[in-house]
Amino acid sequence: MPTVTAITVAYGSFGVIPDMVRSLPDGVPLVIVDNGPDDGLRAWAAQAGIPVRRPGANLGFGRGCNLGAEGVTTEFLLFINPDARLEPGALDALMAAAGRHPEGAAFGPMLVHEDGRPRYKRNSYLLPGAKKPPRDPGPEDREVGVLSGAVLLVRRAAFEAVGGFDPAIFLYFEDDDLSLRLRKAWGPVFVVPGARAFHTNGRGSAPSAATSRWKGYQWARARVHVGRKHGRPLPLLSALWDGISHLVSPKSWTGAEHRDEAIGRIMGALSMSKTSVT
Secondary structure, eight states: OOSEEEEEEESSOTTTHHHHHHHSOTTOOEEEEEOSOOSSHHHHHHHHTOOEEOOSSOOOHHHHHHHHHTTOOSSEEEEEOTTEEEOTTHHHHHHHHHHHOTTOOEEEEEEEOTTSOEEOOOOOTTSTTOOOOOSSOOSSOEEESOOOSSEEEEEHHHHHHTTSSOTTOOSSSHHHHHHHHHHHHTOOEEEEEEEEEEEOTTOSSOOOHHHHHHHHHHHHHHHHHHHHHTTOSSHHHHHHHHHHHHHHSHHHHHOHHHHHHHHHHHHHHHHTTTOOOO
């Protein structure tokens, strides 16, 4: 019986999902949550024998992951973005790390981007004042403050114990929030240098003014929400100031995409002025 189930959340992702699926080791079951309109993914998945859960609306990343995890009984859950690909041996390395650290709640690989440089998440808005770990973590597993949700191996019992991803977050900061809650309620989280995955970081879709503003809007709303939740000072004002700073920066004078995202951040922060964390 498999000990891990892979879960991915799609939205217009048919162009990249087949490569991701081919990177999964044989025998690892996959659940796809399709948040978007059908782009050919569903017929392809049916032919490949991969179950697709269709919520009928865009749930966002975290709620989509939660839906994908419902009913899964394997010991581990592997959340993986559609635009990520495991390098050979990556999952074995993550599982081996989980065996070495039974106290650990979650494990993440080094992420290799288009420039070929492996990286891991070294800091977070939710970790004020924390000393950044070195860019090169060394060869051994390293306990870290937060992990990236692009590729994330989690003990199912730990994931269920904290209630999964925060359903109030549509996009952004959901992996930081989950990491902190896992650490508090269950145990440490580790980056595993021996595991690597390629990640295009969402650059497959063509930029547009509407997309840039939407991303900025969701980023600011998520930042205010997690800031309030984890006790950061003046989260609304800091998110609003961030958007204004981006808008008046030189990049906005020459780059429409940067300017549109800054406008979205300002609008997102303002939209949170009458809400509070629950």
